[in-house]
Amino acid sequence: KAGVTQTPRYLIKTRGQQVTLSCSPISGHRSVSWYQQTPGQGLQFLFEYFSETQRNKGNFPGRFSGRQFSNSRSEMNVSTLELGDSALYLCASSLGRSGGTDTQYFGPGTRLTVL
Amino acid sequence: KQEVTQIPAALSVPEGENLVLNCSFTDSAIYNLQWFRQDPGKGLTSLLLIQSSQREQTSGRLNASLDKSSGRSTLYIAASQPGDSATYLCAVKGGSNYKLTFGKGTLLTVNP
Numbered sequence: 444k445a446g447v448t449q450t451p452r453y454l455i456k457t458r459g460q461q462v463t464l465s466c467s468p469i470s471g472h473r474s475v476s477w478y479q480q481t482p483g484q485g486l487q488f489l490f491e492y493f494s495e496t497q498r499n500k501g502n503f504p505g506r507f508s509g510r511q512f513s514n515s516r517s518e519m520n521v522s523t524l525e526l527g528d529s530a531l532y533l534c535a536s537s538l539g540r541s542g543g544t545d546t547q548y549f550g551p552g553t554r555l556t557v558l
Numbered sequence: 559k560q561e562v563t564q565i566p567a568a569l570s571v572p573e574g575e576n577l578v579l580n581c582s583f584t585d586s587a588i589y590n591l592q593w594f595r596q597d598p599g600k601g602l603t604s605l606l607l608i609q610s611s612q613r614e615q616t617s618g619r620l621n622a623s624l625d626k627s628s629g630r631s632t633l634y635i636a637a638s639q640p641g642d643s644a645t646y647l648c649a650v651k652g653g654s655n656y657k658l659t660f661g662k663g664t665l666l667t668v669n670p
Contacts (some may be wrong), residue, residue, distance in 0.1 A: 488657040549621035
């Protein structure tokens with residue numbers, strides 16, 4: 444079974460631009476979660492999508508948004524980029540069963556650099 | 559608010575040594591606890607997942623334990639190898655949503 448894939452792997456943008464990152468989950472997985480990883484803050488939860496609906500959201504400004512398509516693929520968008528948005532963005536997929544018992548499987552990440 | 563702490567932040571050991579990594583969490587109302595490995599610049603690889611009803615899980619040279627009441631977990635690595643060098647992250651899942659709350663990680667270096 445193919446793992447979680449993320450595209451692109453690397454991105455360089457300038458302040459004020461916007462960016463879209465893509466995540467394809469493991470086949471059969473319906474839940475996709477996004478995380479931001481920075482040296483100072485570590486890994487922080489952005490949001491989770493399940494069956495095309497945002498099920499959970501972390502404490503990030505509205506510039507960070509996402510969506511999920513009917514095939515469970517997910518995109519994350521960041522508008523009006525700031526220098527502090529430079530980070531590794533990780534996506535994780537799981538079956539999404541209730542009760543929180545699922546294992547989450549992570550993709551390789553997208554490294555975003557904002558200049 | 560759940561907080562996860564990992565001690566030590568960094569650890570350097572000679573090859574062949576057995577070692578223990580520690581993880582503590584403040585809210586014992588968790589669904590499960592997961593240990594991950596992260597190589598530099600890469601994503602996370604899931605090592606072990608312990609459900610809240612379990613006490614330990616084993617995979618090869620790795621053994622993870624969970625004491626939910628005291629808010630602690632340990633990852634035991636037997637007979638360490640240079641290929642084990644990586645950052646090890648502990649994460650707990652709990653609360654009203656299913657997000658993972660991560661510790662800052664332990665950077666492990668195994669010297670040949």
